[in-house]
Amino acid sequence: MCFNLKKIPSSIGRLNALKKFYLSSCSNLKELPSSIGQLNALQGLYLSSCSNLKELTSSIGQLNALQELVLSGCLNLKELPSSIGQLNALKKLDLWECSNLKELPSSIGRLNALQKLYLSWCSNLKELPSSIGQLNALQKFYLRGCSNLKVLPSSIGQLNALQELVLFGCSNLKELPSSIGQLNALQKLDLSWCHNLKELPSSIGQLNALQKLVLLGCSNLK
DSSP, X not given: OOTTOOOOOGGGGGOTTOOEEEOTXXXXXXXXXXXXXXXXXXXXXXXXXXXXXXXXXXXXXXXXXXXXXXXXXXXXXXXXXXXGGGOTTOOEEEOTTOTTOOOOOGGGGGXXXXXXXXXXXXXXXXXXXXXXXXXXXXXXXXOTTOTTOOOOOGGGGGOTTOOEEEOTTOXXXXXXXXXXXXXXXXXXXXXXXXXXXXXXXXXXXXXXXXXXXXXXXXXXXX
């Protein structure tokens, strides 16, 4: 935990064999050098609790080997570059508690290898791009505590590999799209504390693989 680290030298891009780069809790780090895109062997980039990081360099899209990108607790991160859609090997994207993140780029739908997408406590996130339905490998999708999320795109029904959908605490969510019934692999659906949810679509009965349905605290469900 290098709390006082403010800058990474551009020469970091010469580390051709680097596979894992841990920068967690570097709370004074404000930016990454564009040369980071030259790390051709990099598989994991861990930036959790880099609370002063406001944006990512667009060169991050050049990390062809990257499998894990962890940005949890980056409280000042406001946006993701559209180049993130070029990360063809990415399996895990963790944006937990990126509370200033307002939207996701539509290019996120190009992440064909993505298996885990964590957006929990992204409290300023109001909507998801329709391209989210193109994430054919997605297995776990966590939106816990996204209190400003008002609607889910109907394209969510295209997530054929999705096993877990967690919407715990999405208190402004008023309804689920009928397309949710198309999630043939869904095993867990958590709608706890979705206070504004008044009913479930009849298509919910089509979820033949569903093992766990949580409706705790859905006080307006009629």
